[in-house]
Amino acid sequence: TFPNDVLKPQNAAYICQRYSNSYHFATLYDRAMRIPVYSAYKYQPGSVQRPDTWSFVEPQLISNNNLKEMEREWVLIGNQNITIDQINASQAVLEDYEKAIFWDRGSLSPSGHHDGRGSKTATFTLTNTVPQDINLYTDQWYKYESEIMSKYSKDCTTTYVITGAVPGNSYISDNRVNIPSHIWSAACCLNGTEPMKAWGIIFENTNSDANTTHLGELEEKLSTRYSRGNVNLFDSACPRQRISRP
Template identity: 65%
Template sequence: MLGLLLLQVLSSCLWLGHSEVVKTFASCPQFFYEGTFPNDVLEPKNPAYICQRYSNSYHFATLYDRDRRIPVYSAYKYKPGSGKRPHTWSFVEPQLIGNNSFKAMEREWALIKQYKFHFNQIKDSQAVLDDYEKMLGLDRGQLNPSVHQDSTDSKTATFTLTNIVPQDSCLYIRQWNTYESEIMLQLTNTCRTTYVITGAVPGNNYVAEGRVNRPSHIWSAACCLVDIEHRKTWGAIAENDEEQVKLLTLGELEDRLTRLYGREKKVTLFKNACSQQ
């Protein structure tokens, strides 16, 4: 009887461990302005809501498209800093692999060698390193870039494939990099807190032998808290085969995304209180 009770308790613990990938971001609302998430217009058919966990802490949130094997968006607080540059290996998300007790991202080899996962289990659930090694003219584009984080742990956490999309190499190293590294610094110079949601519009083409979607556009939106009473917002978008980033108002970006997704209901990224300036 005692053995059966212990088994039931263990089973409960394993299920609770799997609760990090659920149907809401209830475990990590702090990465969204006033804890309010974007509306459901961007939600894919087979979503995974991931509270990105590394070194026993949450660092950002990602809505992941299981079918296309790319993130829909990542949400985070903009905190650029001089933390030590981490290793640039890429993690995978064991929580996407059925029921298991893992709460945090992990490296592929560790899951296979140490924890006895089969490679096909990982590959069936998400993009893997081998997918990105086969891509030509494309880079691993981070939606939450490491340069927008201050600590070594937060920077390291961005190197997970659930935060990465196939991004045009020229766009990645030039104009989008300029936006991330220089323009964001200029736009946030009066902000005490900035909430960012960066996403990718699914495209019509697939890479890595048809496994991973190549987005048609990369976009980003920001909600800046200047002080208790004042807010400012902006957006940016780029076609994923051109070297041009367009700066927009938040309202213009939401209208553009509504058209790109072909939905009647309008995309809403931030709670209305983050006024559109």
């Protein structure tokens, strides 16, 4: 199940991220902030090398077209008669990030958590991207994505992940793209069909430290940040008050 509507912004778009005729993960996107609220996916790391980092945009956010698959800006402009103004009206474009010196393009659903070239490539859509502190991106967040996730999911049959961003008060690109104040991630691990353990983590969008915690604590922190009610990220069967079931 997806998170409840507490995280949902007013100008939201649900995107099934489609690339090369296949769906790879799901994103709740904030058209006004031009960043994703969260991306949800299965944790399936594999040995396939990271592909070239193309940056895609989402035609489904552009009015008056029937395109259902992410595409590069120049293809839409050259082949579909879509203008850059139509594209950037409700989503970020590559130009927004090119002059953001202190911010990296952080993927909420990262390529390293997917197996297969198509799934990895799909993560490089800008609707899966937030401005992430460049030091956090290469230090603590990288450690969480690569080391801690691998450790915690080692005994899991299936691991479901939701990674999100809390909107902040600052922007890049002349107030076009919001800089999140916090970036968070949660996972629910199944042994067969039984939820066995769950965990979460939340970082300030600086090069900050954070400790992995139980799912319930992360949900409480997000509930406080959003102040719209209680956040529920996963089904109630996922353990809340400790990482592993007793």
